[in-house]
Every structure is written in C-alpha cells, then in structure tokens.
Amino acid sequence: MVWSLAVWFGSALLILAVLTQRWWDPWLAKSGVDWRAFPLRWYLLGFPATVIRIRWRWKQVCLINDLSISRKPTRMAVGDLAVRGTALRPIAPSLGLPRVTRTGLVVRVRLNPGQTPRPFLNATGALEHAWRVHRVRISSPRRGELIVTVTAQDSLSRGDAKADQQPDRFLAARVGRIEDGGAWVLDLREIPHWLLVGATQSGKSTLLAAWVVRLAPQRLALVGIDCKGGLELGLVESRLSALACNRPEAIELLRALVQEMQDRMAACRAARVRSIWQLPESERPVPIVVLVDELAELYLSDGSRESRDEVAQCATLLLRVAQLGAALGLHLVVAGQRVGSELGPGVTALRAQLGGRIAHRVNDEATAEMALGDLSPDAIAVAQTIEPDEKGVAVTTVGGRWMRARSDLTTPEQARTVADKHAHLTPHLPVLAHCMTGGGTSE
Numbered sequence: 001m002v003w004s005l006a007v008w009f010g011s012a013l014l015i016l017a018v019l020t021q022r023w024w025d026p027w028l029a030k031s032g033v034d035w036r037a038f039p040l041r042w043y044l045l046g047f048p049a050t051v052i053r054i055r056w057r058w059k060q061v062c063l064i065n066d067l068s069i070s071r072k073p074t075r076m077a078v079g080d081l082a083v084r085g086t087a088l089r090p091i092a093p094s095l096g097l098p099r100v101t102r103t104g105l106v107v108r109v110r111l112n113p114g115q116t117p118r119p120f121l122n123a124t125g126a127l128e129h130a131w132r133v134h135r136v137r138i139s140s141p142r143r144g145e146l147i148v149t150v151t152a153q154d155s156l157s158r159g160d161a162k163a164d165q166q167p168d169r170f171l172a173a174r175v176g177r178i179e180d181g182g183a184w185v186l187d188l189r190e191i192p193h194w195l196l197v198g199a200t201q202s203g204k205s206t207l208l209a210a211w212v213v214r215l216a217p218q219r220l221a222l223v224g225i226d227c228k229g230g231l232e233l234g235l236v237e238s239r240l241s242a243l244a245c246n247r248p249e250a251i252e253l254l255r256a257l258v259q260e261m262q263d264r265m266a267a268c269r270a271a272r273v274r275s276i277w278q279l280p281e282s283e284r285p286v287p288i289v290v291l292v293d294e295l296a297e298l299y300l301s302d303g304s305r306e307s308r309d310e311v312a313q314c315a316t317l318l319l320r321v322a323q324l325g326a327a328l329g330l331h332l333v334v335a336g337q338r339v340g341s342e343l344g345p346g347v348t349a350l351r352a353q354l355g356g357r358i359a360h361r362v363n364d365e366a367t368a369e370m371a372l373g374d375l376s377p378d379a380i381a382v383a384q385t386i387e388p389d390e391k392g393v394a395v396t397t398v399g400g401r402w403m404r405a406r407s408d409l410t411t412p413e414q415a416r417t418v419a420d421k422h423a424h425l426t427p428h429l430p431v432l433a434h435c436m437t438g439g440g441t442s443e
C-alpha cells in the first residue's frame with residue numbers, strides 16, 4: 001500500500017516535472033544550477049520528456065516534412081477531395097517503442113508501403129528542432145525500416161574525467177570521446193593501420209599529438225615522417241626513434257623499416273610462428289608505430305624524373321609496410337588533406353590497406369567518400385556536416401560501426417612535455433641508426 005502510493009506519487013511528480021520543464025529549466029540555468037550534470041538526470045527526466053515530445057509531435061512533423069502518405073479514399077476521389085466530403089487523411093509511419101541509451105534513445109520506424117529513407121534523411125534537422133535534441137541520425141538496415149538514433153546533448157563538448165584517467169591497454173590509445181559519451185579508443189592491435197583525413201585546420205595534427213601522448217608511456221617505438229619540414233612531429237622528436245623531414249629522408253627511413261620487417265620475418269620463420277605476437281615475450285621485438293603527417297608530400301611530383309622516381313619509391317615502400325607490417329609489429333598512421341587517386345595509383349592501393357578510418361571536416365564529398373565510402377553512405381553525409389568551428393570533431397570507425405568523435409585538445413606544449421618526460425623510453429633500433437633523432441635506450 002505504502003509502496004504503491006510512493007510509486008503513484010513519484011510518477012505524478014515526474015509527469016509534472018516533464019510537463020513544466022520549459023518553465024523551470026531556464027530558471028534553474030539562470031540560478032546557476034547545472035541540473036544536466038546530474039548523473040541520473042537523463043534516465044529520470046530527459047528520457048521520459050523526450051519520448052513524450054517525440055510521440056506528441058510525430059504526426060505533425062511527418063505532415064510538415066512530407067513524411068506521411070495519404071490514406072487511399074474508400075470512395076471515388078475528385079482532385080484532392082473524396083466524394084461525400086471525406087478529406088484525404090495523412091498517415092505517418094508507425095513509431096516503435098523507444099529504447100533508452102546512455103546519452104539518448106533509439107527508436108525503430110516502420111515505413112508505409114512505397115516510402116523510402118531519403119526524405120527522412122533530409123528531414124533530420126527538422127526532427128532535431130521539433131524534438132529539441134542535439135542530433136538525430138537515421139539509418140535503414142532493412143527495406144521499409146528506419147533506425148532513428150537520438151543524441152540528447154552534445155556529449156563531444158563535455159569532458160569525461162573518469163575516462164581520462166583510465167590507463168590504456170598496450171598499443172591502444174584513448175584520444176578523445178565518441179558521441180555516445182564513451183571513450184574514443186584507437187587500438188592498433190584491433191586495427192593495425194589508420195587513415196586520417198581532413199581539411200586544413202580541421203584537427204589532424206591535434207589528434208596525432210593526442211595519439212602520441214597516449215602511446216608515449218608504452219613500450220613501443222614511434223617513428224615520424226613529416227615532410228612539412230618536421231614542423232608538426234618535430235614537437236615530439238624526443239620520443240621518436242627516427243624522424244624524416246623531407247622526401248629523401250623519408251625514403252631512407254622507409255627502406256630501413258622494410259629491412260627491419262625482413263629481419264623480423266626471418267626471426268618468425270626461424271621460430272616457426274606467423275607473427276611477432278607468437279614469439280616468446282623475451283624475444284619479441286618492440287612494435288613500431290609509423291606516423292606520417294601529410295601524405296601528399298610523399299606523392300606530389302613536379303614532373304622531373306628525379307621526383308617521379310622518389311614518388312614511385314615512396315609508394316612502393318609504404319605499400320610494403322602496410323601489406324606486411326601488421327603481423328610484424330609495424331603500424332601505419334597516415335594523415336592527409338586528400339587521399340584521392342589524383343596523387344597517383346599508389347595512394348589507392350595504400351588506402352585499401354588502411355582499415356581504420358577517421359574523417360575530420362572535409363572540403364568536398366569526394367574526400368569523405370574516399371575515407372568513409374566503404375563504411376556507409378550515411379557516414380559520408382555526416383562528415384560533410386561537420387562545421388568549421390567543430391575543431392577536432394571527426395567521423396570514425398568504432399567496433400565496425402561509424403560514429404562522431406572528438407579528440408582531446410592537446411596543445412603543442414603538452415605534447416612536447418609528455419614526449420620529453422618519456423624520452424628515456426625511446427627504443428634505439430639499430431636498423432634506424434642512420435635515421436636517428438636524439439638519443440635512445442638500446443633494444
């Protein structure tokens with residue numbers, strides 16, 4: 001009896017709070033109370049309020065945005081009117097039961113016969129406005145069915161201190177947040193090679209810096225190829241086992257890496273194993289993560305024979321590292337503004353080997369398509385909606401799906417400080433001796 005009274009009272013209070021939210025919400029904000037930061041706020045209030053709003057406005061939103069069909073009149077129709085004055089009635093697609101998630105909800109929509117997902121994809125802005133949510137994403141896993149994913153608030157702009165403190169697994173790096181509020185973890189054991197594209201000032205170098213900062217304390221070698229004169233990767237030079245700052249140096253470095261791969265291959269063959277991960281730990285060579293900033297610098301040619309030769313060598317060597325590296329502990333992280341076939345045929349082959357994809361804001365659809373095309377057409381559309389002021393925001397692969405994510409802002413000073421702090425962990429690889437930057441510990 002007491003319990004049922006409490007449940008009734010609680011439910012009534014909840015409904016009242018939901019219905020009056022538009023009055024007390026601005027008042028609380030003005031008084032400086034950030035109720036959105038309360039951990040259970042979304043489950044207790046946000047979710048019920050959003051569900052009510054979605055159900056309440058569904059038919060109206062569908063009607064305004066041409067997402068309904070008209071009921072076929074049972075009697076003969078003349079123009080837009082049915083005989084006997086029966087007006088044609090719009091029928092909205094049927095909305096399923098919403099399922100709550102950590103930062104929003106997911107709801108299934110069954111389309112009326114003849115409806116396609118396209119008008120719904122075009123209407124996401126209207127749905128966000130009508131439901132007062134941060135983001136609405138629509139995918140269509142099956143014909144006649146939509147999955148509508150609603151994100152209540154912009155979780156990419158808020159910090160997550162707990163995730164920040166979590167130590168990284170070996171070869172994994174927590175570089176930011178994904179839009180469902182979780183940690184954005186780039187794991188080189190799971191996906192050995194990554195491609196990172198984005199227009200200038202979209203956040204590529206900051207993401208690379210965040211990546212280096214998280215990898216720096218681990219027992220691995222970092223190697224840099226930065227043909228923009230080493231301006232970006234030079235910041236973390238103290239933690240790099242080698243750094244190439246122009247194309248001839250890059251070729252020398254890549255040759256040394258291919259040599260290292262061959263040595264590792266021989267060691268695996270001798271031990272009759274298929275990868276360095278099957279070697280006993282004491283004999284296992286350190287993994288090498290090769291960071292390439294601005295891929296185009298390796299592929300652009302001025303037409304002279306010398307530069308064409310250099311480009312061909314870079315293309316072949318990079319491709320070899322990408323093709324054979326994963327099992328031998330060599331990982332590629334390649335960043336660039338464009339990765340299209342206009343840079344040469346080698347780029348297309350290389351791109352196919354880079355399984356992990358990250359697309360920051362891009363200037364054109366073609367670049368988004370090159371980076372994300374094999375993921376999903378929806379991901380391409382979303383990459384193009386990243387605004388210039390959304391620095392560090394990207395669309396990426398997470399567990400076989402795509403998601404929006406944002407890197408942690410890592411300043412050049414932070415990157416330099418962390419690199420200096422862990423400089424003593426920099427392994428000295430004999431094969432890279434002639435490409436060495438500063439000193440390193442002997443491996």
Ligand SMILES: Nc1ncnc2c1ncn2[C@@H]1O[C@H](COP(=O)(O)OP(=O)(O)OP(=O)(O)O)[C@@H](O)[C@H]1O
Pocket residue numbers: 198199200201202203204205206207391392393406407408409410
């Ligand atoms: N996650 C982030 N949060 C906030 N600001 C960011 C983030 N990532 C990048 N920025 C800001 O965006 C600006 C451009 O970043 P960055 O230099 O990484 O871009 P880029 O793509 O490497 O540019 P370029 O190709 O010109 O080198 C910088 O001022 C940086 O501080």
